[in-house]
Amino acid sequence: MSHSHIDVRYVANLARLELTDDEVATFQPQLEAILEHVEALSKLDVSGIEPTSYPAPVFDRMRDDTPHTSLAPEAVLQNAPDQAQGQIRVPKVVTDA
Amino acid sequence: MTISSLRTQLQSGETTPAALLKSLVGEIAAKDTGKTGAYLTHDLDAALAEAEAADLSLPLGGIPIAIKDNINVLGQPCSCGSKFLAENYTAPYNATVIEKLRAAGAIPFGRLNLDEFAMGSSCENSALQTTRNPHDHDRIPGGSSGGSAASVADSTAIAALGSDTGGSIRQPASHCGVVGLKPSYGRVSRFGLVAFASSLDQIGPLTRNVTDAALVLQAIAGYDPRDSTSLDTPVPDYSQHLNDGVAGMKLGVPKEYFENEGIDPAVKTLVQDAIRKLADQGAEIVDVSLPNTKHAVATYYIIAPAEASSNLSRFDGIRYGHRSEAADDILDLYKKSREEGFGPEVKRRIILGTYVLSSGYYDAYYGHAQKVRTLIRTDFENAFESVDAILSPVAPTPARRLGANAGDPLLEYLSDIFTISANLAGIPGISVPCGTTDSDNGSKLPVGLQILGPHLGEAKILQIAKAAES
Numbered sequence: 001m002s003h004s005h006i007d008v009r010y011v012a013n014l015a016r017l018e019l020t021d022d023e024v025a026t027f028q029p030q031l032e033a034i035l036e037h038v039e040a041l042s043k044l045d046v047s048g049i050e051p052t053s054y055p056a057p058v059f060d061r062m063r064d065d066t067p068h069t070s071l072a073p074e075a076v077l078q079n080a081p082d083q084a085q086g087q088i089r090v091p092k093v094v095t096d097a
Numbered sequence: 098m099t100i101s102s103l104r105t106q107l108q109s110g111e112t113t114p115a116a117l118l119k120s121l122v123g124e125i126a127a128k129d130t131g132k133t134g135a136y137l138t139h140d141l142d143a144a145l146a147e148a149e150a151a152d153l154s155l156p157l158g159g160i161p162i163a164i165k166d167n168i169n170v171l172g173q174p175c176s177c178g179s180k181f182l183a184e185n186y187t188a189p190y191n192a193t194v195i196e197k198l199r200a201a202g203a204i205p206f207g208r209l210n211l212d213e214f215a216m217g218s219s220c221e222n223s224a225l226q227t228t229r230n231p232h233d234h235d236r237i238p239g240g241s242s243g244g245s246a247a248s249v250a251d252s253t254a255i256a257a258l259g260s261d262t263g264g265s266i267r268q269p270a271s272h273c274g275v276v277g278l279k280p281s282y283g284r285v286s287r288f289g290l291v292a293f294a295s296s297l298d299q300i301g302p303l304t305r306n307v308t309d310a311a312l313v314l315q316a317i318a319g320y321d322p323r324d325s326t327s328l329d330t331p332v333p334d335y336s337q338h339l340n341d342g343v344a345g346m347k348l349g350v351p352k353e354y355f356e357n358e359g360i361d362p363a364v365k366t367l368v369q370d371a372i373r374k375l376a377d378q379g380a381e382i383v384d385v386s387l388p389n390t391k392h393a394v395a396t397y398y399i400i401a402p403a404e405a406s407s408n409l410s411r412f413d414g415i416r417y418g419h420r421s422e423a424a425d426d427i428l429d430l431y432k433k434s435r436e437e438g439f440g441p442e443v444k445r446r447i448i449l450g451t452y453v454l455s456s457g458y459y460d461a462y463y464g465h466a467q468k469v470r471t472l473i474r475t476d477f478e479n480a481f482e483s484v485d486a487i488l489s490p491v492a493p494t495p496a497r498r499l500g501a502n503a504g505d506p507l508l509e510y511l512s513d514i515f516t517i518s519a520n521l522a523g524i525p526g527i528s529v530p531c532g533t534t535d536s537d538n539g540s541k542l543p544v545g546l547q548i549l550g551p552h553l554g555e556a557k558i559l560q561i562a563k564a565a566e567s
Contacts, residue, residue, distance in 0.1 A: 006452055015406060015451040016413070017444060018432035026504075027445055033507045034449060038395040041469055042461065051467030052474055054296050055523025056283040056328060056552065063322035075189040081420035090415055093427050 006031050100160055100256060100309040107159045114148035114159035117255075118206060121161060124253045125207075134228045135238070135248035137166050138174055139207035147204045155202030157316055163207040163254035165245050167215055168192045168300065169289040170205050177291050178213045178223035181418045181438030192289020193324065194258060194300050194317045201316035207254065209244030213440045214409065215260055215293045217241050218268055218513060221499065222442040229499070230272060232533075233540035236496040239269030245303045246273035250543075256304045256313055260290055262297045263397055264491070264516025267528040270303055271491035271545025274530045276562065277303045278310045281552050282523035283328035285314075286321030294404035295326075297397075297520040307529060307563040311335035314555060333556050343564045344379030348372070349484035351387045354515055361494040363534035364544050368490045371531035371546040371565055375488070378564055385480040385487060389472045390518060396473065397517040398510055399453050399466035405443075406450025412438065445506060474522040481551040486561050488548055490515050491528045495542035515547060525555045529562040 212222035220243030242259025246269035270277025302313035414434025421433035453462035
């Protein structure tokens with residue numbers, strides 16, 4: 001945590017968010033202020049401390065491996081923005097050869 | 098109009114579930130629509146059909162319960178306060194808490210406003226509607242479960258479900274003068290709750306009083322194989338010891354929480370009065386120290402956005418919700434759908450979360466924060482070796498004015514200081530009203546006392562809350 005500079009446009013692209021120029025201009029100082037605040041943590045010595053991923057003692061709890069009913073195809077497709085032939089339709093993913 | 102009083106009326110035939118639902122619709126029309134704005138939608142016909150089959154002998158038999166709009170109820174909308182899901186999403190299944198409420202006889206009725214994807218402390222981040230504090234319409238109801246708290250405070254709901262990731266049940270309960278309980282991590286199944294930060298989220302009740310909170314928690318608590326973080330631990334009877342009082346209990350007061358410079362003097366006085374009242378009833382009040390509290394906001398605003406950025410990657414415009422019509426190819430479709438569908442706070446947190454998880458920064462931010470989280474958790478474990486529960490304010494100030502923190506997200510985050518530690522530590526917390534303070538325009542603003550207990554200590558904090566309430 002050495003600096004609070006963040007390339008908002010670059011990170012937004014990693015997150016698959018297209019931002020307007022106005023949004024970048026608004027978020028830039030806001031995010032820098034937040035990062036500056038969280039920077040204080042870097043001064044804490046946490047060597048030898050175990051990280052907490054989950055606050056309760058749950059370790060790889062598996063449900064019983066028994067068959068059960070899943071959502072019907074109609075239920076899965078009911079919210080799809082575009083569908084055809086019982087499938088979700090998306091723009092072409094592969095380019096023409 | 099509490100659950101217990103209505104149960105008596107329902108069982109004696111003085112009222113019916115259908116009459117109850119119709120009277121709520123009347124209240125919503127009179128006080129909520131275009132006014133308080135807690136409800137996004139409600140479906141009377143569907144609820145009336147359920148009411149016909151209501152089994153009044155069950156613990157919540159015939160009682161309508163309103164639902165925060167991020168919990169799935171089959172056939173109903175679940176907008177999460179977002180444009181992304183408002184236009185093109187109907188829940189295809191029931192959350193486990195909904196199945197459990199119905200198994201206890203309750204009727205899920207109405208969808209309540211929230212900050213978009215539960216990110217916020219004011220309800221102002223809802224992309225769909227403004228919700229106002231019923232005690233002062235110029236002020237926020239709190240958030241993110243602002244609609245849940247406002248509806249219960251306004252008598253447009255009898256009880257409601259909310260979700261709490263950093264205080265989202267307790268803070269609005271405090272601002273609206275109702276009871277709000279965040280259960281321990283693992284106590285209530287999150288299956289069917291739209292995930293925000295998976296190591297922090299819990300569902301819990303917002304109610305008129307402590308007795309009702311115990312009744313609703315009883316119905317929704319317990320193991321669920323569909324949530325791998327749900328604990329397979331017996332659920333105690335939460336009503337059994339409610340009236341046992343606090344005599345002989347040791348209650349800790351963390352000095353760090355009262356030395357906070359942002360705390361409003363009126364809040365401090367009301368909470369200290371509430372603590373004195375518990376001492377008068379025989380509780381021993383002792384000082385405890387939670388030295389890592391000062392790191393809680395920074396820790397939380399690394400961990401919560403990190404997990405949110407991962408959870409919200411599912412909103413890609415492919416399978417449900419908003420899809421951009423302006424996209425050229427698949428990558429463009431993801432980026433434009435998300436750009437058009439999400440509001441500013443959600444975008445900020447996704448960017449922040451993506452940044453702290455990105456290559457080269459992961460250990461310095463997320464990994465480091467997880468270790469500080471251990472320090473915060475250990476503070477509580479140490480404190481609970483010598484006390485039964487910890488008492489504190491819920492929020493540093495009463496409900497602020499709408500729009501007051503606009504454009505300054507950090508200022509807004511800092512107000513979460515008293516509630517987020519409980520989520521980081523996974524422990525239960527309850528907000529119980531402890532008085533009101535006069536605002537400058539003559540309204541009376543409620544203030545809540547927060548009671549935090551050890552992991553799975555819900556029965557104990559309910560018992561203390563009951564004593565604080567009486």
